[in-house]
Amino acid sequence: MNARGFLAHPALWASLVLSGLTLLWLSLGAPIGLITQIAIYTLYGMGVNLLVGYTGLVPFGASVFFGCASYAAAFFVLGRISNDVFGIVLAVLFSLVLAFGLGALILRRKGLYFSLLTLACSQIAFEVAFKWTAVTGGENGLQGVARASFASDLSFHLFVLAAVVAGICLLWRLVHSPFGRALQAVRDNEQRARSLGFNVYLLRLGSFVLMAGFVGFSGALLTFLLQGVYANNLSWQHAGDALLMTVLGGVHHFLGPLWGAITFIILENRLSAITENWWLIFAPILILFALLSPEGIQGLAQRLIGKQRWTLTRGSIPPRPALIEPYVSAAQAMDPDKPILETRKLSKQFGSLVTAREIDLQVKPFVLHSIIGPNGAGKTTFYNMLTGVLRPTSGQVFFEGSEVTRLPMHARARLGMGRSFQILSIFPNLSAFENVRIAVQAQRIGARGLLRDAHADQAINARTWSILDAVGLADQAAELAQDLPHGAKRLLEIGVTLAIEAKLLLLDEPLAGLAEADRIVVADLIRKLAQRHAVLLIEHDIDRVLAISDRISVLHQGRMIADGKPAEVARNPEVIAAYLGAAQDGERASAPAVTRRAGATSPVLLNAEGIAVGYGGSTVLSGVDLTIREGEAVALLGRNGVGKTTTLRALTGSLPLDAGSISFAGTDLRKLRPFEINRLGISLVPEGRRLFPNLTVTENLLLAQRPGGITLEEAFALFPRLRTRQAAKAENLSGGERQMVAIARALMVPSKLVLLDEPFEGLAPAVVNEVMEALVKLRGRVAMVIVEHHAELVLPIVDRAYVLVNGQVAFAGEAAQLEHDEALQARLLGVVETQDTRAA
Template sequence: MNAVLKNPVLILGAVLVLLGFIGPAVGMPLSKLTEIAIYVLYGFGVNMLVGYTGLVPFGASVFFGCATYFVAVFMINTGDNEFLALGFAVLASLVLAFLLGLLILRRRGLYFSLLTLAASQIAFEVAFKWTAVTGGENGLQNVPLSVLTTPLRLYIFTVCLAVAVVGLLWRLAHAPFGRALQALRDNEQRMSCLGYNTGHLKLVAFCLCGVVVGIAGGLLALLLQGAYADNLGWEHAGDALLMTVLGGVHQFLGPLWGAIVFITLQDRLSLLTANWWLIFAPIIMGFALASPEGIQGMVQRLIGKSRWTLTRNEIPNRPEVIAPYQPSFKGVDMNVPVLTVRNLTNRFGSLYTARNIDLDVMPCQLHSFIGPNGAGKTTFFNLLTGLLKPTEGQINFAGKEITALKPYQRVRMGLSRSFQIVSVFKNLTAFENVRIAVQRRHKLSPIQYFHDAYKIDQINARTWTLLAAVGLDQRAAEICSNLSHGEQRLLEIAISLATDAKLLLLDEPLAGLAQADRQVVGALIRRLADAHAVLLIEHDMDRVLTLSDRITVLHQGALIADGKPAEVAANPAVIDAYLGAEKEAAHEIHPMEQAKIGKPVLEVKNLTAGYAGSVIIDGVSFTVREGEAVAILGRNGVGKTTTLNSLMGSVDISGGEILLDGKDITGRKPFEINRRGLSLVPEGRRLFPNLTVLENLRLAMRPGGASLEDVYELFPKLKVLSRSRASALSGGERQMVAVARALMVPSRIILLDEPFEGLAPSVVKEVMEAVVKLRSKASLIIVEHHAESVLSIVDRAVVLVNGQVAYEGSSEALAADEALQAKLLGVVHADAA
């Protein structure tokens, strides 16, 4: 019963019926109430694009205004009833949306928005000048009505039709198609790499918007008994979009609240003054500034339940027994390569990122593809999956050439990948992330396209199996943006597994995972290779050598070795290019004797913080002194990155205090904290990709910070790369820029979040040496999932377990206590791995 009362379609109907009683009592005629109901429908059509698909139409009025003419012309020329006229308007709007969609959906973002506005303005000019058909500036007037001849009849019909249409939209939002739209909104590239034709999805959504808005426009023609060009003009093009934003773009009922407030204020203020926009505009601005999530978002914040309501806030019940993951084995010829690459070459100008690569990947093998940072490994994956087009060469998969195929076509043939930088659907739950991927592989009957997606048992069961396989079944209901980096990495793997591919391309699947998780995922990858071909990019050489059937080494875009793990490990060219540095990187740096520890700089006392009301860290306390380096360690999801974000003021703090040089900085804004002397080198580097290295550094430069000469002395390579765009740098080079950028600020403490993640051993050594030198300039806090790689360069360690401090003490003591490491961190030696 409670669920029924919360149904937004019933709420919509109740509100519109209630308006029918309240409106006349306060002097609002039924015609104005009908207008509200019409604009509610108009707003719902627009929000099908904005809220669900992420497309922002500035000119959805092209459908609204044209539909008024479709109905008026039909009624004038046929004299038939209004229902047939509305049906004609729906069909005409569908055709118009389809033709326009084929043209303007070729562009995204601002260009898409401007193209819709241009289409509306063209329609306005046609309607204004084509007097013989449209009546020109006088419009079409005195349209005859045959059934809806009284204001009450029209209001009742409009309300009933609006509720019915919105009910269908609510059903569609929960159907497989609607769920796919929400994933498309979050990450179009990932959807394409799951096998979805994103162009078709957007076109269907655009047509749906056109139909719903067309119904609203047709109803307006019945209300006005005419059609006028001003509904197409730019002055009114953004009305429905403004109403939707006012009510809340990410709220299903946002268009309802927005239309009521917009039209009511417009009606009342226009009675006071002809310049009513001078009053109305500040009100709209106030709403936008006070609540970016609109009216409904503001109410949610007041009652402490802020969340998106585009769909129900639930997932299917977790089954008592989850079936274990079993790859879907299909008989293949073990002697025929599943993937064949010949003479594959890719270059940007004179820069080669792939040069004459010849490679065969055999079925049911774990084939690792390794090389130093900047060797071109991820570029090679992008070429295989169609995200980049090769300059030369040929790619054959499963016996067919795929060089010219689009990404979604390659996925449908059985080629799937994960990404080096986590690529998930941030605003969906962990369950929905995986379910979307499973859904694409599941053949739905026509009727199932309109079913509740969460009631398709076969898809749900497979989703739970995949979540359990990566250890995320207990976190299934969590919004993805609230998951830790390690959990998102596990989720990325589960999404890739959902495609049941013949060939899995795994790009750094172990990056950011603690040792215990690395064992689990490593074993899972090894199991996958029993039924799939797996091509793996990974920097964890111990596991690569242990798990792989075959290893190929790439260096400077060219292959330098290929063979069994033992053969590759002994290859002198490989040792020089890659492996040799690993043996030395962790053993040559011993800075602790040189450190001079001074007075406390940072004091964290009983800090409690989290996201969206959740508690991630609880009562965390530690101190950092001048010249000291402290490591924050722990398994994935324990709150390491959250701790750093709390220090920088980007996380909600619910308890405790943070003192920097004795002054309280708790709850201050990030820019204020940074100016007081706290700098963050974030996980993932987060450079400005379209700016050069020099421009990235100069943006951060402030008096008292390091000079460019200081930075170039620390990282000589950056001087050579100073004119290169950040987007063209390797992972190691980006990390150097990120560290250098933090130095440009006069910092008391530098926070380093996973500074060695995804780096080849030789680059790790270079960055590690730079980190050691930083201690003469500032104190350091380092978050790192590899305890063994950081304990040798810090003075103390703080270990978090379930958001609380479980160990604080000497790094030397922790490094010597293997049992304690195993207990707190899940560390396993390489021989055990």
């Protein structure tokens, strides 16, 4: 360790602070036991923070190890072991064994259930300790525990300080070890950690046992401080003391428990001397910190000096080598003629819903193989079965000739099956370097190594730099992943996927939310990676898929309808039907005749200009202009993934604008909340209906009713079928009936504009006709924006249409023009391979 590292080491600062408090207390002539207690509770809090800050688990009852180890130390010393130091060691070992048994059981649950289970264990231990008087002393506890090795309070105090500082050094080494860095990956993104090959359950069990060791050590020290042990440390009133201190000091700071313990114990000591109701003073202090400084005392100090960052680990990365080794793929030795991945009759069923139906697929090395299909085709479900997120109902998955159908996700990752996710999946609170290094570590050494420095492994560091350079992020290696632009985050996710020595890359919508310049960069990288790996790609940017793919498979309604070269797939009649909605079975919905509104005859109701919006730094919509007039019906069309639902979310205020403006009936919507926008007269019929399943049809409607909206009788007149089903619970309705309730519910408020997101999705043709007739009846009464995947269903009943392509308006005009121009529909909405797309 260099001089700079030594001066920044938290153990040094902890020793200076505790030594300073010791000298202050001695100079005041105050009992030194208070500072001893602060040191003990500092280590207690740091042990708890190994779970909270580093692993993402919140134990309400870590006191079970604190209290039980306290009793264990007392039993050992009062029994046949007179050496107090040896008694402490045995108490720690007891705590480790107890934690292994309890952790193996309660870590099968997480979140609130895990927290409550730890509290329940602590309370059980309290009841035993408080009522088993013959063994534990009951209410009076066990007293007269000899402290033979320490003649005075000061000598014991110095021993505690040394022991606590040594414990802090050990904990600092643990959190910088491969094991400790793996814990932080689990904290940030459990699913991503599994996908890299980490066994999350074992990691959590390891951290739980280590936490118990530090907490048990603290409990044993407290026994010798008090020279006795009492049951109250196990009670629910004190179960959360260490957690409270940790939160008060700052859970995202290594020394947070130190500042929390000092504050809590000194305030408790001073305030309780003033009044027995000292919590009435202390509780408001906690409330203020929770509201004003969620990062605790250390976070508040950082804010005051203008430099905020988590201090759970060092803020540096290993030095960049003078020459970065070129990236070499682990897959280059594969036989190009032998499939690396094969599925045989792979099927998935959720109850009566079939999302994958006997899918047969082969993926070969050095081929960019894309999977496309309309919304709801089953693409992500298929990926989830391939990678072990979901277990198939039937069928088999083979990887490099071996069946992996029942292997868990982390085991498949270790074989070389790397995956990216539809929703960006990285470790946001780790640096770009650490994101990739964790993935390299996962494949090479896993989480082995409790005492070595993770950044000292030169081979892993060199591989990390090679991958960062390959994806173009070497210059941004030190930046936190959450601070990278969205395009760089997508590149980082691909780098993380590569880092597990992946032979097969399963990329789920890597171009989603990217600006055009970033799309070009990422698509070019994918094309290059396919020359050295097998790549299976899901992507909604059909034009670019056709341009870069070697092979394309098409899923529709859970089954494979086409597989072949891009040109063959683009001409396939079934594929054209799936994307453009042509009937395949002779039965189809038929649009009723309507009289279209001619031109701009009514006042503008909603005007959106230059709106740009995205998710988490992504860009989904860019420079979109929309105009809706009073009583007008407008279709919003586009392939899946182009931003249609995002547009509706922007209009309803549930997604804030990055740029642009939206006005409705002369009111600026940019600063209004969703419920305020709804009260102005904009109602949303969401995709998936989202009814209240345990309420009846009537109750669902009345819950939304406000003066000025339609009445129940009008709702039943609009949808006669609902009259006979008005007493039925929503969960017992058919899909079509639920859609009818969702539309009627939107009208129960005084709506001027109704936004309908995929109102015909999943409905039988006869039911589509019923819903369509209702929408025709609404024409002129309210304005409507209808998002629909099948253009042929909606174009005949609307006045105008907008078509989105990659987040921008590619067509805005009369619906009749688009309805009768099949070539334009095919180009904007279908699967068409052109020379232009090949050059993209």
